[in-house]
Amino acid sequence: MAAPLQPRRQAPLEEGHVAAPEQPREKQGVQSPEQLPLTAGLQALSVRSRRPAGIFQDLVVNTRESLEHVKHSKTGSEGKVIELLANHFQVTYPPWIAYKYNIDYKPDIKDIDLRENLLFQHESTFGRRHIFDGNSLLLPRRLQSSNVELVSWTRDGGIVKITVHFSKELRPTHPDCLRYYNILFRRTLKLMNFKQIGRNYYDENSKENFCDNRLEAWRGYVTSVLPYEHSLTLCSDICHKLLRLETAYDIIMRRCEKSLQDKYIREEVSKELVGLIVFTRYNNKTYRVDAINWDQSPRDTFKKSDGSEITFVEYYMQQYNQIITDLDQPLLVSQGRWRKGQKNTPHEPVLLIPQLCYPTGLSDELRQKSKDMSKLTKFMQLYPWERKNELEAFINKIRVNRTAQNELQRWSLRFDTNCLPISGRILRDVKIFQRDVSFGIGPQPADWMRESRSTPLLTVKSLSHWVLLHPREHGNNAQSLLRSLRKVTPTMGITVGQANMYEVNEDPSSYISTLRKCVTSHTNMVVCILPDSEKHRYDEIKKFLCIHCPVPSQCVVAETLMSGNTLLTITTKIAQQMNCKMGGALWKVETGLQKTMFIGIDCFHDIVNRQKSIAGFVASTNEELTKWYSQCVFQEPGQELVDGLSSCLEAALDSWFRNVQQQPDSVVVYRDGVGDGQLQALLDHEIPQLVSHLRKHQVKLTFIVVKKRINTRFFVQSQGRLQNPPSGTVIDVALTREEWYDFYIVSQSSKHGTVTPTHYNVIYDTICLDPDTVQRLTYKLCHMYYNFPGTIRVPAPCHYAHKLAYFVGQNIQQEPHNSLSNCLYYL
Structure with a gap:
């Protein structure tokens, strides 16, 4: 198989022109510098951004140096020690200093492949050991002159003048040097005929067909060489690409x-x-x-x-x-x-x-082929032992490939072929409190659905004045829901009054016109049974009930009420959701921090319609974390950093004061949705908004960045084979950064596939939370999401913020009425 083509971007066009795909590269030529501008052939080349891919450029932001309480140690000690394996492979790197040179072309060349071809007409000058990123060159030795001028020729006889400027010396672990190692490693994958799609590389020989040969699934690899506390490692994980065979x-x-x-x-x-x-x-x-x-x-x-x-x-x-x-x-x-x-x-x-054009991913039609879906799930959902064996085989394939090894050995780069051993700790069981009982939740399984429905909830809101709408043909489903509610609610302490029932047509206007007539100021809940999951109908109902006629609401697709044996379980979840939307609470945990407000922040970006981005801000407004204040901020499309946090915080503090009658002593923020490269931006833009307001009230602040999209995985040896680590496993050594106060937690419990940990990074902390406290606190908050009686991947305020931003951005696209801000109406 031929080496994969490099992705390239389009040259900017004049206003009114249509950007077409890449231009032809045959017969490309360049005139001599005296004959500028370039020939039409060279002008037609596509443009790639001159800024080198800098996945390491911001990793050196040292957020730990200002945190005095963890300067000497950021490692916790609580919990039972557990031995793990990680999908990281130790990297042995060259001991020598490398030399970086900047490369300039006259006339300027935008196409990265042509830049490389022109430069390495002079390979005798640089030697066989070199790494080129399109803008700069890394060499293991210094050239005789700091400035070297070269002349290259294009196929058409055009002349290009190339100037090589010495930039700086790089130690083996310098961020720039690490970026070159990644370029080198990806170059070896190309030499091994892996196909690049986006940033990942796929093995075309691993593809399998599904759904009567209408879907093709490719298996590939995500790789990155990264620096950690004591060493460099290659993080490698498995990914998949689904390609439909129809166009x-x-x-x-x-x-x-x-x-x-x-x-x-x-x-x-x-x-x-x-x-x-x-x-x-x-x-x-x-x-x-x-x-x-x-x-x-x-x-x-x-x-x-x-x-x-x-x-x-x-x-x-x-x-x-x-x-x-x-x-x-x-x-x-x-x-x-x-x-x-x-x-x-x-x-x-x-x-x-x-x-x-071939669509990627699954269509609704293909999803309905249940037989093939189970085969596809098995192909993609690898268990820990399968994932570990496949990754080690992948690294070993590189080790025995002569071409790949020749490329790596030029730079003395070697990779261990075994997964990295690492130590973790299992945190203590978390105790869940309802109104009359408490029960401990251990690492396996972290689910308390049975306990939550068999005893009174912590705080109940009864369905006293509520409205039930249903299509005429689904009257039986409405009656079924009523009967089931009366069965499951008594044990939870919820009183269900007589519903005001109305028949509607299936179109959205029928629901809206009926709601206009039947919803009054006394209505505390609206339930709408929907004939199907059609988005437009759902959106119109939610817009009306969240903006124009604000009242908590619950939409239920009729089909879910035909589930026979599982109907009572489904109804239990519906009843608990409605209780929360009306301001009730299901359970609580003891965080160990007194008079502390917890805040979650996340953003939704509408990448399909290019609409405004939505920032979700959710804050606890009492010490028990059973009352919440929610607000959303509309921002420019694609904007991640949040403006207006000061006003959000002020409103949340006002709500806290109404509930508690005194201000909190501290605020802990969990910020989701930002990458490692935005840490400095958070320190410069978001944190000052919060600090300036909290300083007036002498309230302390801890700001924790939450990162879900990571490729690190952990495995544990149990019962003779590798399994997922138990819920509550924390890792704060080896694969953390020296410059950060960071750690991983495996909070979910999964019986299928490989669980993904969550990475946490404390970047600002005047509360001075020690490692054990912040780790234990974070894990406990993963038990406080009321839409699921189990542990989730992130702390509850963080996930509430995500749900709020997503709901507003996807469904109502307008700011909800402020009368709903003190209830979880978006669950």
């Missing part, structure tokens, strides 16, 4: 066969395609479909950056040898990559041919 064109044609009217065809096609990620096999890239352009077709021309015009048909034939058969198909529109923090960044549209 976007097939979907369009299928819709055309089902609908006779052009209007409905377009609506149905947009509904099915917009928001999908499609894969283009001709260049090995993925794009998000943002719209359908029905006014253009492959017959149309677009203007290249050199000013010439070409049809899409001609372009794809010249560039990729792809034949487009239907010249009347519409074009797909992709607005380009969308990343967090890209405030006010213009996105150039890319037009794609449906016939050449």
Whole structure:
């Protein structure tokens, strides 16, 4: 298999031009510097960002140095020691100093592959050992001169002047040096014929077909060389890519066969395609479909950056040898990559041919093939022993591959072939309190559904004045729900009064018009039985009940009330949800901190419609963590850092004071949704907003960054084979950073697949929480999410903030009425 193509970005076009896919690279030429500007052939080259990929550039932000109480040790001691394995492999790196050189081209060259080809016409000058990232060069020895000027020739005889400037010496563990190691490792994967899709590499020989050969699943690897407390390690994990074997064109044609009217065809096609990620096999890239352009077709021309015009048909034939058969198909529109923090960044549209685009992921139709779904789940959901064996086999495959080893040995890079052993600790059991009883929750299993439904809840809100809406054909489901509620609620202490029942049609307007008539100021709950899970109907109901007529509400799809043996369990969950939405509480834990407010912050980004981002802010407003204040902040699309935290905090403190009659002594914030590269931005932007307000009241602050999207996994030897670590396992050695006050917790309990730990990083702390306290506190808060009687991956305030931001961003797109701010209406 040929080495995979490198992903490249489009050159900026003038206003009004359409960004087309990559331009042809054949017969590329460059004129001599005296003949600038460049020839049309070179102008047509695609542009790649000059900024090198800097996954390490912000890791050196030292947030621990200002935390006096953990300067000497950030390791806890509580709990039972447990021996683990991690999906990290020890790296042996070169002991010598490396030398970084910046590379300049005159005339400037944007295409990274051409830059590399031109530079290594002079390999005799640099030697075989070199790593090039497109902008700078790493060498194991210093050149004789700090500035070297070279002349290279293009295929067309054009001249390019290359200047090599010495930049700096790099120690083996310098962040820049580590970035080059990652480039080198990925280069070895290309040499081994792994196919790059995005940042990950896939083994094409591992692919399997599912769903009657309509779906292709590829297995791949996520890799990164990272520095930790005492060593470098290669973190490697397994990933999957699902590629449908039908094209976007097939979907369009299928819709055309089902609908006779052009209007409905377009609506149905947009509904099915917009928001999908499609894969283009001709260049090995993925794009998000943002719209359908029905006014253009492959017959149309677009203007290249050199000013010439070409049809899409001609372009794809010249560039990729792809034949487009239907010249009347519409074009797909992709607005380009969308990343967090890209405030006010213009996105150039890319037009794609449906016939050449393969949707990724599962469609609803494919999900219904239950037999194949179980096979697909087995292929993707690896158990700990399977994951560990596969990863060690992957590393061993690199070790025995001669080409890969030649590449790595030039830099004296070696990787252990066994998973890294590491020590952890299992925290003590957490005690759950309801109204009359308490019970301990051990590491296995961390679920207390049975206990929560068989004894009175901590605080109950009765269904005294409530409304039940249902479609005429689902009257039996409504009666079934009422009967089940009366069975399950007495033991939980909830009183269910007589419901005011109304029949409605299935369309949203029928629900809304009925609600206008029947909801009064005394109504404390609205229940709507829905005929299906159609999003538009749900959104309209929620908008009305959260904005225009604010009252807690519960929507139930009728099908869930036909579940026979599980109906009482489902009804129990519905009753508990309604209790929380009305301001009740199910259970509590003792955090060990007195007079402390806990805050969760998370953001939702609408990457499909490019709407405003939503920041969710949720704060506990009593010491027992049974009352919560919620507020959302609307921000610019893609904006991650939150403005307006001071006003959110002020409103939360006012709510606390109404409940407790005195201010808290301290505030603990769990901030989700930010990456390692944004730590300094949090210190500069978000934390000062909170500190400036809390300082007036002499309230202390701890700010903890929560990171869920990590590739680190842990395994434990149990009963003769590897299993998931038990719930409550904490790791704060070896795979943590010297510069950070950080740790991992495995809080969930999972019997299927491999559990993912959560990484926590305390970046600001005037409360001075010691390691045992902050770890124990964090784990306890993972028991306080009222939508699930078990432990979750993140502390409850953090997940509440996520639920709030997602609900507002996905469903109502407007600020909820402030009368709902003191209840969990978004559960």
